[in-house]
Amino acid sequence: DTAVSQTPKYLVTQMGNDKSIKCEQNLGHDTMYWYKxxxxxxxxxxxxxxxxxxxxxxxxxNRFSPKSPDKAHLNLHINSLELGDSAVYFCASSPEQVYGNTIYFGEGSWLTVV
Amino acid sequence: AQTVTQSQPEMSVQEAETVTLSCTYDTSENNYYLFWYKQPPSRQMILVIRQEAYKQQNATENRFSVNFQKAAKSFSLKISDSQLGDTAMYFCAFISSQGGSEKLVFGKGTKLTVNP
Incomplete structure (x- = not known):
């Protein structure tokens, strides 16, 4: 029943690695976001x-490359991870016209680069 | 560019009391929306309340209400009868349709602690 779901929720990785965070929404929204x-x-x-x-x-x-295979998915791929990339990444979605509508957030993905 | 300022990095309140969190914003737009989001320790972003700039009436949601002063560009959140579960980071956010590129702009947050 989760409206906006992200995986993984926790990720610990070494500098220089490439990693991806996946996001899916089942709200039928047309617009999706990544926030840091x-x-x-x-x-x-x-x-x-x-x-x-x-x-x-x-x-x-440029090391950050979003990919949207369809309007229900927006994945975030990060190349050559750096220490400064450590953060919580939030996926979100809203109806096509976000103005006047509410943005719904996922639960966040905690990325730690060591 | 629009900016959102929350001048109180941290606040605390006793359970059952009332607390007000401040937010000011800067914009040249006339039509926009304002939001308060709550982020508990779980880090999930939860919408608390929203206000449409063209509405003069202040929004209310149960124990949460806002004091929207458009001329002063102020949008404070009042929490009545504070509960332990209200302990969280609170973010004020702004959105307009300026330039057709709609994005939510957040303040830096206020950490609220409700003490038993």
Whole structure:
């Protein structure tokens, strides 16, 4: 019944590795997002996709590559992980026109790079 | 660019009492939405309450209410009859349709502790 689900919930990996975080929503929404929450708890948008099309890319390093195989899924792949990538990554979704609607968040994926 | 400021990094309140969390924002837009999200230790982001800028009436959701002052660009959250389960980070957030690129902008959060 989970509306926005992310896997894995916890991930510990070494610097230089490549990892992916998967996200799925069963709300029928057209728009999906990735947000990053750093160690100071600051939340900031990274990407948004609408119907598999990239809408927002907030100057995120090229090592981060989102992929949307269909509008219910938005995966985040990270290459050559760095210590500074340690954070909680939140997937979210909203109806096509997010303005005026609510954004629903997943439970977050805790990434720790060692 | 829109910004959201939460000037209280941490607050505490006794159980059953009332607490108010502050939020101010900066925008040149006239139409927008404001939100308060709660993030308990589990880290899940939970919507608490939302306010539409064109509505003068303050939003309320059970024990949660807002004081929306559009001219002052202020959007504070009042929690009445505080409960231990209200202990969490609270984030104020803003969204407008400026430029057709809609994104939620968050403040840095206020850590609220409800003491028994």
């Amino acid at each position: 929450q750093d160690s100071k708890k600051f939340l900031k948008i990274m990407f948004s996709y609408n119907n598999k099309e990239l809408i927002i890319n907030e100057t995120v390093p």
